[in-house]
Amino acid sequence: MIKKILIFVILFFTLQISFGQDVFRKGKNAVSFGGGYKILGTGAPAVNASYERSLSTIRDIGYLGAGLYAVMLFVEDEISPVITARTAFHFGTYRTKHVDVYAGLGVAFVPMEDTHFFPDVFVGSRFKLNKKKKFGLFTEVGYYATNIRVGVCWIL
Secondary structure (H helix, E strand, C coil), rough: CCHHHHHHHHHHHHHHHHHCCCCCCCCCEEEEEEEEEEECCCCEEEEEEEEEEEEEEEECCCEEEEEEEEEEEECCCCCEEEEEEEEEEEEEECCCCCCCEEEEEEECCCCCCCEEEEEEEEEEEEECCCCCCCCCEEEEEECCCEEEEEEEEECC
């Protein structure tokens, strides 16, 4: 009997953690602004902005989002724009009411290059500073455009 009660309590709190997440759920929008640095190749600083919308819930294990990511790379004396269409999976098992962990894929469009399209892979997290506020911080590590990104975000 004690074993059944203990299993029930563990399952109850596990479900509370799983379904009590509020950072980025279906129907939410996220807008981010920040800076980054391209370590691979040119070694260039950059500014970035992104928009993402959560599209659907996937079997209570996470959320699927899609959006656009724009970067201005400062390579020597030139400014190189990069626009990426991307999709991300937001892991439900690694989130709390304040933290959102995600990974995704994208296709980058670079108008200044001979080959205009490049693949992008990224992982990141958002940290909401206050559960009642929509303001937070984000950090990402990616392959194309900027490899390290940090900044502020608003979840609307």
